[in-house]
Amino acid sequence: MSSIFPTYARWDVTVQRAEGATLIDTDGKEYLDFTSGIGVCNLGHNHPIVNKKIKEQLDQVWHVSNLFHIPTQEQAATILTENTCGDYVFFCNSGAEGNEAAIKLARKYTGKSKIISFKQSFHGRTFGSMSATGQEKIHEGYGPLLEQFEYAVFNDINSVKSLVDNQVAAVMIEVIQGEGGVHPADPRFMEELQQLCIDNKILLIVDEVQTGIGRTGKAFAYEHYDLSPDIIVSAKGLGNGFPIGAVIGKEKLKEAFGPGSHGSTYGGNPLATTAACAVMSQVFQPEFLKEVEVKGNYFMELLNEKLTSTFVNEIKGKGLMVGIECNGEVGSLLTEMREKGFLALSAGPNVIRLLPPLTVTKEQLKSAVSVLAEVL
Missing domain, CATH: 3.90.1150.10 (Aspartate Aminotransferase, domain 1)
Incomplete structure (x- = not known):
C-alpha cells in the first residue's frame, strides 16, 4: 500500500x-x-548537454541562497531578456509560483487588485494561481477563492471589455490554452486585447508555462501574435525536467519588486539555472x-x-x-x-x-x- x-x-x-x-x-x-x-522535457529525456552541465555544477555548489550573487542566475536572466521583450527576471521553482509572483507584481505595481483571466484557462493550483484559473473543477472543495478574479470568454473582446473598470491591475492569458483544450488565440483578438490594456493602463500578463521555450516554433508563443507583454511567466521546458520557473518583466516594474518584496528559498539556485542555461543554449x-x-x-x-x-x-x-x-x-x-x-x-x-x-x-x-x- x-x-x-x-x-x-x-x-x-x-x-x-x-x-x-x-x-x-x-x-x-x-x-x-x-x-x-x-x-x-522539450529537449527529450536524458539530453547529453543538459546532463553534462548539471553534473559539472553538482561538483561545484548546489545551493547558497539568494543572499549571494549566483553567476548562472545572472546568465540565465540575460538569456531570457535577450530573447523576450522583458528587462528583469525573478526565478522560482514552478509555473504556479511564477504566476503567483506575476499576480503579486501586477497588484503591487498598479496599486489595484482586480485580475481578469479566461474561462477554461489554467494557471496553477496554489490559491492565487487557482483563483486565476477559469475552471470550476479546479476550484471545487476548497472554499472561497481569492477575491477580485473575474473570467472573460476566450477570443471574445467584448466579454473582456465588460469586466474592465478602474480597479483592473492586469489581464492574464495563455495565448494557446493548454489544459483547457489546446485552444489558440485569434490574432485579431490578441491585437484588440493588447490595445485595450494599453488604453486602460492595464498590465498584460502572458502565461507561457506550457507554450514557452520553443514549444510552438518560437522562443515564446506570444511572438506569433506580435505582442509586447508586460509580464511573461515561464517554467516547464525551461529546465528540461529540473524544477525552475521565471517571471520576466519590463523595466517599469523594477521598483515594485525591490528588496524584501518577494522571495524564494530555492528559486534560481545554481543547479536550476545551470539547467536553464543549457536548455536555452540549444532551444533558442x-x-x-x-x-x-x-x-x-x-x-x-x-x-x-x-x-x-x-x-x-x-x-x-x-x-x-x-x-x-x-x-x-x-x-x-x-x-x-x-x-x-x-x-x-x-x-x-x-x-x-x-x-x-x-x-x-x-x-x-x-x-x-x-x-x-x-x-x-
Whole structure:
C-alpha cells in the first residue's frame, strides 16, 4: 500500500530509463513518449548537454541562497531578456509560483487588485494561481477563492471589455490554452486585447508555462501574435525536467519588486539555472526553432491526412503543441494507445493532447500518427 496521497490517477507504468522520445518501463517495454513530462522535457529525456552541465555544477555548489550573487542566475536572466521583450527576471521553482509572483507584481505595481483571466484557462493550483484559473473543477472543495478574479470568454473582446473598470491591475492569458483544450488565440483578438490594456493602463500578463521555450516554433508563443507583454511567466521546458520557473518583466516594474518584496528559498539556485542555461543554449538557436516549425507543420499535415475518423472533430495547435478534439471522451483511447506503446495526454475530456519532445524525428512523428489513426 502506498504512503503517498492519492492526488494523481496514475497509469500502470513505472519508468526504468529514458532517452530522447523513448521511455522504457521496468518490464522492458518501450513507449514513444508524446507527453514530455507534460510539456517539460522539450529537449527529450536524458539530453547529453543538459546532463553534462548539471553534473559539472553538482561538483561545484548546489545551493547558497539568494543572499549571494549566483553567476548562472545572472546568465540565465540575460538569456531570457535577450530573447523576450522583458528587462528583469525573478526565478522560482514552478509555473504556479511564477504566476503567483506575476499576480503579486501586477497588484503591487498598479496599486489595484482586480485580475481578469479566461474561462477554461489554467494557471496553477496554489490559491492565487487557482483563483486565476477559469475552471470550476479546479476550484471545487476548497472554499472561497481569492477575491477580485473575474473570467472573460476566450477570443471574445467584448466579454473582456465588460469586466474592465478602474480597479483592473492586469489581464492574464495563455495565448494557446493548454489544459483547457489546446485552444489558440485569434490574432485579431490578441491585437484588440493588447490595445485595450494599453488604453486602460492595464498590465498584460502572458502565461507561457506550457507554450514557452520553443514549444510552438518560437522562443515564446506570444511572438506569433506580435505582442509586447508586460509580464511573461515561464517554467516547464525551461529546465528540461529540473524544477525552475521565471517571471520576466519590463523595466517599469523594477521598483515594485525591490528588496524584501518577494522571495524564494530555492528559486534560481545554481543547479536550476545551470539547467536553464543549457536548455536555452540549444532551444533558442534560430536553426533549432526553424526545425521545430518545420516538424510542426509536417506533423499537422500528416494528422489531417491520416486521421479521417468521423470521431475527430478538429485538429488544432501550433508547432509541436497539438490538440485533437473528438466527438466524445478520450480516456479509454489513451489507455489503448499506452497498450500499443504510445503515450499521449488529455486536455479536458474530449481532447487528445500531443506534446512530443522538440527533438522528435519525422519517423517518430509518422509512428505516432500510425497509432493514432489505428485507435481513432
